[in-house]
Amino acid sequence: MATNDTREKQKLHENSTRKQHWLRWGPYLAERQWATVREDYSANGDCWNYFPHDHSRSRAYRWGEDGLLGFTDSQCRLCVSLALWNERDSILKERLFGLTNPEGNHGEDVKEQYFYLFSSPSHSYVKQLYKYPHAKFPYSKLVSENKKRTTEDREYELVDTGVFDQERYMDVVAEYAKEGPNDLLIQYTVTNRGPDAAPVHVVPQIWLRNN
DSSP states (O other): OOOHHHHHHHHHHHHHTTSSOTTSEESOSBSOOTTSGGGOOOTTOOHHHHSOGGGTTTSOOSSOOBOEEEEEETTSOEEEEEEEEOSSSSSOBOSOOEEOTTTSBTBOEEOOOEEEEEEOTTOSEEEEEEEEESSOOOHHHHHHHHHHOOTTSOOOOGGGGTTTGGGOEEEEEEEEEEEETTEEEEEEEEEEOSSSOOOOEEEEEEEEOOO
16 A cells, blocks of 8 residues: 555655645645735725724625635635634634734734644645634734834734633634545634633635636
8 A cells, every 4th residue: 555655756756747636635724815915906006004803894805815724726716714803702713813914013914823733745635724812803902002112122912911811712623535536525623722712603605816
């Protein structure tokens, strides 16, 4: 029986020779489409303020999509991701939050705890991790505290806000596996790391890119 390494080499060879399109699906969904030059239609080229994070849940993107722990095809036509709600946030957690260039004391910066744990070369198996606090996500505090700091100061990070104290958060793991080039299997696992029970709503999402 072939080893996993040999199977991956075979898949990549099939992809390069166009026998099987193993790279059609992968972790290609953008982490952040908001506040990028891709979505900037401002009169003065101010992409930071033209499409901030606050607009991302109510305005349609024109040139891409973004999502939490996402997966999509190579043309970003059909997208898969996850939404979370802890019954304390005022909005769903659908995408990564961060600071724009003027907001961060060291420039633009995502303020989240997320990790890419594994991806095979053909993306036939992908594992990602996101840490979601039990407490209300401190959006405004992250912005206000970083605005106060100069370039000589360290950045104010999510862990500095105290939302992860006593391990009061959820580990959210997304696993994607491909049985074939177009046969996608998905598993989401949520583990409460805190000392007490806490609510979390898990909403898998699939949508067509707005084009």
